[in-house]
Amino acid sequence: MIAKWWDLLVQYRRELILNPLPGMWSFVLQRVTGLGIVFYLLMHIVVMGSVTGGPEGFDASLGRVQSPVIFFKPLEFVLMLVLLAHALNGIRITVLDFRGLSRHNRVSVAIMAAVFVIAAAAGGWLFLGHILHPHG
């Protein structure tokens, strides 16, 4: 069973090499970011679930995931990038499908990349502020 899933990763790699096209990359990105977000969601539920240990339990748990700021704030930034990538790609696919714009895939990828860079930069700037001034 594991061999079969390993074969799939090899398969993905082969597909990317044979089709180094923007649409192929964004499809793989959508799948990878999607699985990453599902994993994060389950972790989020577990961490927030520490509230069952009362305020002390919750604060201890959150203290663990929020410090050191220099390590975890960048991770939050990465989370934001993953969410942005998945969301923007999803919007792009939905718009292309429902508006019949399949001919314009490359342009749509370029637009999406531009929006991604702008949003990521804005978010990054805000996160940097948090790293440099942890208490506002």
Place this chain on the structure above:
Amino acid sequence: MAKISVFRYDPELDSAGYFDEFDVPYRSGMTVLEALLHILEHEDGSLGFRYACRSAVCGSCAMHINGRYRLACATQVSDLGDRVVVRPLYHLPVIRDLVVDMTGFFQKYERIRPWLLNETPLGDEERRQSPEERARLDNLVECILCACCHASCPFTHTDPEYLGPALLLKLDRFYADSRDLATADRIAAADDEHGVWRCHTAYNCVEVCPKDLNPTASIARLKGAAIKRRFTGRAE
């Protein structure tokens, strides 16, 4: 001189595929097909590949050349850089070298009933179609079934039953034809887990089509028709 690297595989001799390198004297305007014919005639008479019309209308010479699926007869060697790497179509079994087994592809093709379904009696005249109705078939009738899109679609590999972009475009060709009266059947054929719902919009098909057709648009249209039929019961 043009450097051509060709995938070789003989199931009776080889356990796995490998690449053979050839130096082909370059001539201005040379296509990849001409390079392969030179190799066949002067270097290695055992090289296997398909070709027929040499003018991009039969679809026989579809192969993977330098990063994308193309027709060898319509690809200029001069557009490809220093080295030309030629592989057979993917997602179809390799018979030998660059020749793939298209049987499965054409079996699926027959299953979608790629002919006009119209039981009304044909009188003395042909079945009429307005210019607008005929225009709906533009970018649909030009498909030469070369299978470039089929090979580039990641999902034809993981789901062998998936109709694939070429056949869904053919289905759209008949769905969109005003003379075809089996609209509900066409939509039903598309509305299947091995039909349109296996498409996850990777868009490789649109990029590689040598005829500049748009299978993803056809699939999107059929998805819309399926949704409409599901919620309104109307097949149109």
Place this chain on the structure above:
Amino acid sequence: MTSVATTSTGLIPWLLQRVTGLLLVLWVATHFIFWHFGKGGEGPLNYAVVSAQALSRGLPGYLWEMALAGLCLFHGLSGVRNIVYDYVVDKPKVAWLTPLLWAVGVCAFLLIGYHLHLFRAGH
């Protein structure tokens, strides 16, 4: 051969992924911006901060967060199922997958409901 389409064709999951996805763009954006740049940016998050927010927002806020949870879980787990179905094309082989994912989703949803309640109820 004109049969009515059933959900096993993939039409409903496809449609619901798009619908939930678009809703999530707005919902997750507001949730993320609020907790990472808004209140979350005013200092480290702790029980006091989260609880104060939960109480000030009352029942509408609770329902809002539960709706977000439901959308996330549905979209995410449906996506996971979609990926598995792509590679295990013979569906009967993974007939247990849909009930399993529903069980995971419902349990997670109920857990989230309980945790959010704890923030509102205090200890």
